[in-house]
Amino acid sequence: MSKLFTAILFFIVPFTLFSEDTVQVDSIQQPLYRPLIERYILDEIKSLRQENQSLKAQVTKQISEAKLESSDRAINYTTSTVNNIFYIITAAASLLVLLGWRSLNDIKKSLKIDMAKKIQTLTSDYESRLQQIEVKMTERSKVIIETQKNITDTNSIHSLWMRAGLEKGDEDKISVYDEILSIKPDDIEAMTYKADALLEIGEVRWALNLANNAIDLDKEYALAYWQRACAYSQLDKQTEALKDIKKALELSDTLEDELLNEKHFENLHDNKSFKLLIPKS
Known part of the structure; x- marks a missing residue:
């Protein structure tokens, strides 16, 4: 399959480059592959x-x-x-x-x-x-x-x-996650990713319920606590959000680097307890 893919590329690229009606690279809206x-x-x-x-x-x-x-x-x-x-x-x-x-x-x-x-x-x-x-x-x-x-x-x-992974819109991703959950209702990873997509479209309480369900199924899954902390932060429940952030960091210390990059934690940046969680560089 990789050889076929390479051959097709070598066949298409010359015609694309040397065609009389050449299209400027800046005008390409989607990947050719x-x-x-x-x-x-x-x-x-x-x-x-x-x-x-x-x-x-x-x-x-x-x-x-x-x-x-x-x-x-x-x-x-x-x-x-x-x-x-x-x-x-x-x-x-x-x-x-x-x-x-x-x-x-x-x-x-x-x-x-x-x-x-x-x-x-x-x-x-x-x-x-x-x-x-x-x-x-x-x-x-x-x-x-x-x-x-x-x-x-x-x-x-x-x-x-x-x-x-190929879908661009959050609503399209949610539809795919729903299909996964219809096959495997207890898939906590699909629940967590769906909660993240719901936060992106403003469905905070729905995302909070999904995060709670994921935690009920697996109390050691760090991303479920992380998503619930995002939901609490959006609902301005800073105490509950900080508690879930600490639990997520205990289960997975690699999440420390994402504290300042997570946009749902922006209203926590002035919180003293949140600042103590940020790793010192």
């Missing part, structure tokens, strides 16, 4: 779908082969059992002829009773084994289906994150 990136993303998604279909076909084939193998074993087991019963009958008849211990009727009744007990024992054992096989096959099928669903969801979420 954006369609190529989108094409790359579509090819990747197509490849993932093909891999999923191949995986599904392989799983179906393996399940069918396993069921066929179980049926063959059951038939062989039944055939062996019947053969053994006939061998027993033959041996018993031979003993009757040679030794003559009992009358024919007594031996016949005894054989019927013994055969019934043996068949019942074998049947119970066979049914028990079949039930165990069915339970194992059902469990494995559930695991395979769940794994396939997780793979599909993961690929979809990955594609949506890539799409969110």
